[in-house]
Amino acid sequence: MKDITLKEIATKLGISITTVSKALKNYPDVSAKTKKAVIDLAQTLHYTPNSFAVNLRTKESKTIGLIIPEVVHHFFSNVVNAIIDEAEKNGYLVIILQSNESLELEKKQVELLINKRVDGIIMSLSNESNNDDHIKEIIRRNIPFVMFDKINKLTTCSKVIINDQKAAFNAVQHLIDTGCKRIVHIRGPLNPQNSIDRYIGYKKALEKNHIPFDAKLVYTCEKVAFEEGFAFARQIITEHPDVDGIFAITDLVAVGVLTYFNDNDIKIPEQVAIIGFSNWFMSQVLTPKLSSVEQPSHEMGVQSFALLLEEMICHKEGLHYTPRTVELQTCNIIRESTVKP
Amino acid sequence: MKDITLKEIATKLGISITTVSKALKNYPDVSAKTKKAVIDLAQTLHYTPNSFAVNLRTKESKTIGLIIPEVVHHFFSNVVNAIIDEAEKNGYLVIILQSNESLELEKKQVELLINKRVDGIIMSLSNESNNDDHIKEIIRRNIPFVMFDKINKLTTCSKVIINDQKAAFNAVQHLIDTGCKRIVHIRGPLNPQNSIDRYIGYKKALEKNHIPFDAKLVYTCEKVAFEEGFAFARQIITEHPDVDGIFAITDLVAVGVLTYFNDNDIKIPEQVAIIGFSNWFMSQVLTPKLSSVEQPSHEMGVQSFALLLEEMICHKEGLHYTPRTVELQTCNIIRESTVKP
DNA sequence: CTGAAAGCGCTTACAG
DNA sequence: CTGAAAGCGCTTACAG
Structure with missing residues (x-):
């Protein structure tokens, strides 16, 4: 199928390409009669302007x-x-x-x-x-x-x-408010700014509440994946049985933790409370339903x-x-x- | 910032546009020396071909x-x-x-x-x-x-x-195999082919197993949303307390059902078994974990x-x-x- | 109100 | 090995 061009319309109507172009773009300086003829024929032929040519002329796509x-x-x-x-x-x-x-x-x-x-x-x-x-x-x-x-x-x-530091601070403050004293942070990779900021927010919340920072309570994801949360959960519970709260970089990781705890009969939140980040859809349908930071x-x-x-x-x-x-x-x-x- | 063109490169090197074009496209009929000069300058100037012009010429984007x-x-x-x-x-x-x-x-x-x-x-x-x-x-x-x-x-x-009829048939057959006798189908809208086919698969499975089809056990989603599953669950349990299995058009709807049942202490699968469709990620982390049809x-x-x-x-x-x-x-x-x- | 002409930046068949 | 020229399909400043 060959595409219809302005030229074909012009030839068929015996007028110039210029006039066809103007008629289709509703320029004021084309007679109503010509305009109508052009528009009608364009419709009949299913004309649509060649965007490649338009792009080239107008320099925008x-x-x-x-x-x-x-x-x-x-x-x-x-x-x-x-x-x-x-x-x-x-x-x-x-x-x-x-x-x-x-x-x-x-x-x-x-x-x-x-x-x-x-x-x-x-x-x-x-x-x-x-x-x-x-x-x-x-x-x-x-x-x-x-x-x-x-x-x-x-x-x-x-x-x-968003203000990642503040959001993380508030999440950890909430854990502290509910009585958590040994709080793990499962953080994101070392490079991204938001993972750094959430980590800083976590530290600031501890500091503000006079809870000593313990580097051993920080676990670092590489992929920020469900599987990492799951694996860290086992590690956390083995290495630090006294942990009573976890703040995870994102819900997906928090869900990994939650799944491991559910599978192994570790009570949430009685033994360990968990809060995630971003408020993924699934968080509201899990058992228990997962607390999270709403990110718009x-x-x-x-x-x-x-x-x-x-x-x-x-x-x-x-x-x-x-x-x-x-x-x-x-x-x-x-x-x-x-x-x- | 003005974009660099072939013309500018040509002018700067004192050669023709044609040659510049050929050099950049590695045509064999350009001398190695010219080719090198062109490629070097193009690099220095961060030349990149204007895709609008290329599209227009080659008629593909x-x-x-x-x-x-x-x-x-x-x-x-x-x-x-x-x-x-x-x-x-x-x-x-x-x-x-x-x-x-x-x-x-x-x-x-x-x-x-x-x-x-x-x-x-x-x-x-x-x-x-x-x-x-x-x-x-x-x-x-x-x-x-x-x-x-x-x-x-x-x-x-x-x-x-996929073969929606067959997939739905197998899902419902599985419910029957586990002992379900009064099986609800929460179907999709009336128009889409795959929602029709899954409905047919459901009917065929009942028929094959000599379970009478009951139109009252078919619920129809408009939006195929979580909220619909949730609302239908309440309706189903009120209207048909003897229902023991549900086949939902998709996991999202099945999760709505599951959430309502969990919230209202209706045991899954003891009282009602549920199977969804498409095997969404969240299905594996719910309580209970949701059976589903894997769709590649x-x-x-x-x-x-x-x-x-x-x-x-x-x-x-x-x-x-x-x-x-x-x-x-x-x-x-x-x-x-x-x-x- | 209409149209001839230039030009957007490229590619390529063709001539030399 | 190099380059002049046509042409892709449009838009628009300009002349009439």
Whole structure:
């Protein structure tokens, strides 16, 4: 099937390409009669403008790129959901790529998006990434750019974040309020900013409450996986039978702990209370229901796109844009896993 | 920041655009010396070809479109994950859109993708969709097209499916094997093919085992949501206290049932056994762990892209392509919710 | 109100 | 080995 072009319509009607183009774009300087003829024929022939040519002329593709660690993840899929919908409402399509937490893949993907000449890029960094060359290249090329959640503080660009230190502090404070005295933190990898910040929040809460910090009570995930939570649970209960509270970097890991404890008849929260992070859907249907920190994933997506749109508009009009940082609120969602009867 | 073009490189080196283009594409008829000079300068200037111009010339965008009901869904996010990764390996990017189960949105999205001139489209239909005009338009335009999971039988295109009738039959047969005699089916909406097929599988299993079919034991979801499962559970236990088994259209609904039963001290599986569908991640961590039908989501994504790629290659070379249907295997995953002690 | 012409940045058949 | 030229399908400043 050959695609219909302006030229064909013009030939069929015996008028110029210029006039056809103007008629379809509803320019005021085309007679009503010509306009109607053109629009009718275009409809009959199922004409749709060749976006490749339009892109080349207008120098924009009305497409943005989105790189996240992985889509099969409660938090990220919710952000993706919001970004896709917001973008569509504003006439943009979204190309999605997954770094799978690999810096190497992420670099390649940034390159792909730059080559593709997307109008803007939204990103949440992989666990291995920092202010690396590929990020600098986005900035150097002056491509509208927003980072969310897993960000790098040194990069000058718009950001949508939560206050991970404060959120973690509040989660641990809650454990302490319910009577916990020996609190484990299962943290994320050493590199990502949010895993560092949650760790700091944990330490600050201990300090504030005059509970001595014990480095042996900190366990570090590599993958931030269910299986790690499960394995750490066994290790914790063997190495530190006196532990009475656990703050996990994310619900998935907390669920691993909870599953091990359930399987081995360790009472939650009577023996050990557990609180996770991000409030995954499943947390509310587990037994016991898991306490967690609510992270506004949908709103993060909405705000990320809104900031990117602002910047894309400035960029298009050649105006200077000053990056902004939006910080969203979090709160503790208290459920059975931390409420001692 | 202005983008570097072939022309600028050519001017700087005092050679023609043609030669620069050829050098960068490693044509054999360019001298090694010229080639080196061009490649070096291109690198220094961070040259990357303008994909808009390349698309226009080559008439392909190396981009495919993917429309699914929603990305925040265990099954679909796994398929998306596989499609993105397979596409990237083969040099394609993926634009993702969500119909949110709305036919109207889906139609608009198909139009967007056609206008965008993606090289191919992969789709899983919304609950409201059939062999409608927008689907016919894809076929009419001869755009490479694959449907997976939620398909329409009448459309002539490649498909990746499971045998929903057989899978449902086996699930219900399992309930019967464990001693269930009054079995409820919480089905999906009336329109989608897979919800019809699972319903037929349910009926066939009853028939085969000489259990009379009772239309009152069939409950119909509108949204296929957790809340519906939860509400139906209360209704079922009130209207039919003798029910001893439930087969739900998907795990999310089964989890709603399970949650209501847990909250109200109805023993699973002693009083009522439950089996879901699709084997969502959370099913293995619930109490009791939920039995389900394993649906190979990742493999569905891999196969969908593979079929699309086949068709895109034929399309590009002007060859005729005969659509194929790939049927993947399912199996029962038996867990605590159906194993009577 | 209509249209000829230039140009977006590339690729490639063709001539030399 | 190198390059002039046509053309992909559109948009738009300009002339009439």
